[in-house]
Amino acid sequence: xxxxxxxxxxxxxxxxxxxxxxxxxxxxxxxxxxxxxxxxxxxxxxxxxxxxxxxxxxxxxxxxxxxxxxxxxxxxxxxxxxxxxxxxxxxxxxxxxxxxxxxxxxxxxxxxxxxxxxxxxxxxxxxxxxxxxxxxxxxxxxxxxxxxxxxxxxxxxxxxxxxxxxxxxxxxxxxxxxxxxxxxxxxxxxxxxxxxxxxxxxxxxxxxxxxxxxxxxxxxxxxxxxxxxxxxxxxxxxxxxxxxxxxxxxxxxxxxxxxxxxxxxxxxxxxxxxxxxxxxxxxxxxxxxxxxxxxxxxxxxxxxxxxxxxxxxxxxxxxxxxx
Amino acid sequence: xxxxxxxxxxxxxxxxxxxxxxxxxxxxxxxxxxxxxxxxxxxxxxxxxxxxxxxxxxxxxxxxxxxxxxxxxxxxxxxxxxxxxxxxxxxxxxxxxxxxxxxxxxxxxxxxxxxxxxxxxxxxxxxxxxxxxxxxxxxxxxxxxxxxxxxxxxxxxxxxxxxxxxxxxxxxxxxxxxxxxxxxxxxxxxxxxxxxxxxxxxxxxxxxxxxxxxxxxxxxxxxxxxxxxxxxxxxxxxxxxxxxxxxxxxxxxxxxxxxxxxxxxxxxxxxxxxxxxxxxxxxxxxxxxxxxxxxxxxxxxxxxxxxxxxxxxxxxxxxxxxx
Numbered sequence: 200x201x202x203x204x205x206x207x208x209x210x211x212x213x214x215x216x217x218x219x220x221x222x223x224x225x226x227x228x229x230x231x232x233x234x235x236x237x238x239x240x241x242x243x244x245x246x247x248x249x250x251x252x253x254x255x256x257x258x259x260x261x262x263x264x265x266x267x268x269x270x271x272x273x274x275x276x277x278x279x280x281x282x283x284x285x286x287x288x289x290x291x292x293x294x295x296x297x298x299x300x301x302x303x304x305x306x307x308x309x310x311x312x313x314x315x316x317x318x319x320x321x322x323x324x325x326x327x328x329x330x331x332x333x334x335x336x337x338x339x340x341x342x343x344x345x346x347x348x349x350x351x352x353x354x355x356x357x358x359x360x361x362x363x364x365x366x367x368x369x370x371x372x373x374x375x376x377x378x379x380x381x382x383x384x385x386x387x388x389x390x391x392x393x394x395x396x397x398x399x400x401x402x403x404x405x406x407x408x409x410x411x412x413x414x415x416x417x418x419x420x421x422x423x424x425x426x427x428x429x430x431x432x433x434x435x436x437x438x439x440x441x442x443x444x445x446x447x448x449x450x451x452x453x454x455x456x457x458x459x460x461x462x463x464x465x466x467x468x469x470x471x472x473x474x475x476x477x478x479x480x481x482x483x484x485x486x487x488x489x490x491x492x493x494x495x496x497x498x499x500x501x502x503x504x505x506x507x508x509x510x511x512x513x514x515x516x517x518x519x520x521x522x
Numbered sequence: 523x524x525x526x527x528x529x530x531x532x533x534x535x536x537x538x539x540x541x542x543x544x545x546x547x548x549x550x551x552x553x554x555x556x557x558x559x560x561x562x563x564x565x566x567x568x569x570x571x572x573x574x575x576x577x578x579x580x581x582x583x584x585x586x587x588x589x590x591x592x593x594x595x596x597x598x599x600x601x602x603x604x605x606x607x608x609x610x611x612x613x614x615x616x617x618x619x620x621x622x623x624x625x626x627x628x629x630x631x632x633x634x635x636x637x638x639x640x641x642x643x644x645x646x647x648x649x650x651x652x653x654x655x656x657x658x659x660x661x662x663x664x665x666x667x668x669x670x671x672x673x674x675x676x677x678x679x680x681x682x683x684x685x686x687x688x689x690x691x692x693x694x695x696x697x698x699x700x701x702x703x704x705x706x707x708x709x710x711x712x713x714x715x716x717x718x719x720x721x722x723x724x725x726x727x728x729x730x731x732x733x734x735x736x737x738x739x740x741x742x743x744x745x746x747x748x749x750x751x752x753x754x755x756x757x758x759x760x761x762x763x764x765x766x767x768x769x770x771x772x773x774x775x776x777x778x779x780x781x782x783x784x785x786x787x788x789x790x791x792x793x794x795x796x797x798x799x800x801x802x803x804x805x806x807x808x809x810x811x812x813x814x815x816x817x818x819x820x821x822x823x824x825x826x827x828x829x830x831x832x833x834x835x836x837x838x839x840x841x842x843x844x845x
Contacts, residue, residue, distance in 0.1 A: 241830075242826075334827070334829075415735060415738060416739050420711065466821060470821045470832065473828055474814070474835060477835070478805035479798050481836070495794075498790070499790055504568075505656075507565070508793055509800050
C-alpha cells in the first residue's frame with residue numbers, strides 16, 4: 200500500500216489529472232486507513248508545491264458566483280495558467296450538490312484542458328470540510344496548478360475559514376448593493392481584500408453607485424496602517440468586462456503583500472486552532488459531557504458563577520485524569 | 523472571615539459605597555485567599571441584582587470619551603438614577619492610570635451623590651481584567667446601581683470583551699469620521715448598536731456628513747433580520763446636545779431587544795470561553811509547553827502537516843496523562 204501511495208505521489212507530481220482526483224478522494228475519506236494513507240501522501244508531497252496563488256471568493260446566492268468563477272477561470276486558463284476550482288460548502292454537500300452539479304454550472308471551464316474543478320467534499324462538519332479543503336489545496340499545488348479559486352456560499356462561518364486559508368479574499372456583490380449586502384452576514388465584508396460589483400451590465404448607473412458605497416464602507420473598515428487597502432471594482436461575468444482588471448488587482452495584491460509571511464502565519468494559526476479543538480475534545484472525553492452540561496446549567500440558573508463552575512469542572516477533571 | 527464576608531454582603535446590599543469599593547478590591551485581588559472570599563461574596567449576592575442596564579462605550583483617543591461619559595452620567599444621576607462608571611483598560615492600568623486620574627477627568631461625576639466611579643483594575647492580562655470587570659458589574663448591580671457605563675480604550679480585543687458583557691455597545695466618533703474612523707480597529711464598528719458623532723458643536727456640517735457616512739456603513743454591516751438596526755446619532759458632550767436623545771435610544775433598545783435572553787447567552791458564552799481556556803491550560807500543563815513548541819516548529823518548517831502535528835501531540839498527551 201505504501202508503494203501505491205508513492206506511485207500516486209509520482210503520478211500526481213507528473214500532473215496526471217486522474218491521480219490528483221484520486222488523491223483528493225483519499226484526503227476526503229473519513230475511513231481511518233485512508234486518513235493514514237492521505238497523511239503519508241501529504242508527507243511525500245511536502246515542499247513540492249509550486250508558486251500558486253490562492254483566491255477565496257464568496258457572495259450571496261444570486262450574485263452569479265459560478266458564472267463569475269467560470270469567466271475568471273477561462274480567462275486565466277486561456278492564458279496558459281493551470282486553474283483549479285474548489286468549493287467549501289457543507290450545506291450543498293448535505294443536499295447533494297455534487298460533481299454533475301458543478302460540471303453543469305461551469306460548462307466551458309469543465310472541458311478546458313488547463314482547468315480542474317472539484318466540488319464540495321461530501322458530508323462532514325464545516326471544520327471537517329475546511330480541513331479537507333486545506334489538504335486538497337496542497338494536493339492541487341503539488342500537481343502544478345498556478346491558481347486556486349476557492350468558492351464559499353456566504354453562510355458566515357465558512358468565509359472565515361476560507362479567508363484563513365487563502366492569499367486574498369474576493370467578495371462579489373450586486374449593483375443594488377444597499378439592499379443586497381443586507382444578505383451578507385456581519386463580518387464577511389471585512390474579510391474582503393477586493394469587492395466586485397458583478398452584473399454591472401444590467402444596470403451601469405446602479406453599479407457605479409454601489410461601487411462608491413462599497414468604497415466608503417471598505418475605507419471605514421480598514422485601519423490606516425493596513426498593508427493593503429481593500430478596493431471596490433465592477434465587472435460583468437456575462438460580457439467579460441472588468442475580469443482582466445480584477446486579475447490585475449490580484450497580482451498587485453500579490454506583489455504588495457508578503458504572502459509567504461501570511462501563509463506561515465495561517466499555518467501556525469491553523470495548527471493552534473486544531474490543537475485547541477483537540478485539547479477541548481480530550482477534556483470533554485475525560486471529564487464527561489454530562490458533568491459539563493450540569494455545571495453549565497448551574498451557571499445559567501445562577502447557582503454558580505462562571506468562575507465557580509469552571510473551577511468545579513477542573514477539580515473533577517483532575518480527579519478523573521489523576522494527574 | 524466568613525462572618526466578615528456576610529457582613530460585607532449586607533453592607534453592600536444596603537447600598538454602602540465603602541462596602542462596594544471594598545468588595546471590588548477583593549474581587550480584583552489576585553491573592554488566592556481573596557479569590558476564595560470574593561467567590562463566596564458573589565455567591566451570597568447571587569440573584570440580588572436589581573434591574574440594571576449595562577452600556578459599553580468606546581472610541582479612539584481624542585474622541586472625548588471621559589467628557590462624554592461624564593455628561594451622560596451627570597444627566598442620568600441628576601434624574602435620580604444611580605450610575606456606576608467602570609473602565610476596562612489593561613494598558614492604562616499598566617502605565618498607572620489610576621483613581622486620581624479617573625477622578626480628575628470626571629470632576630462633576632466624581633462628587634455626585636448618585637455616582638460611583640471605579641478605575642481600571644490594576645495589572646493583569648486583558649482576560650483577567652475582563653473577568654474582574656464582570657464580577658465588578660455583579661457587585662455594582664447588587665449595590666443597587668441602575669446604570670453601568672463600561673468604558674474601553676479602543677485597543678481592539680477589549681471591545682469584544684466589553685460587547686460580550688454589556689447590554690448594548692456605543693461607539694463614539696469625531697465629525698471628520700472618514701479620517702478618524704481609520705484609527706478604529708477592524709471589527710469594532712460592527713460591535714456598535716449606537717454610533718455617536720461627538721463634538722458635533724465644533725463642526726456642525728461635518729458632523730451631519732459623518733452621521734450620514736456612518737449610517738451607510740452601519741446599514742451595510744447589519745443583516746436584514748437583525749433584532750436591532752444600529753443607529754448613528756450626533757452629540758456634544760460640551761453643550762449637552764444629543765445626550766438625552768442618546769439615552770432615549772438606549773431605552774428604545776432595551777425595550778426592543780430581549781435583554782434577559784441576551785444576558786443568558788452571554789453568561790453561557792462566558793462560561794464556555796473560560797472552560798475552553800482552562801481545558802487548554804490543562805492540556806499544556808500535562809503535555810508540556812516545550813513539546814508543543816517543538817511540534818509547532820515542525821509544522822511551520824513543513825516537516826509535519828498541521829494534522830500530523832496535532833495527532834503527535836495528542837498521542838504524547840495520552841501517554842503522559844495515561845487515561
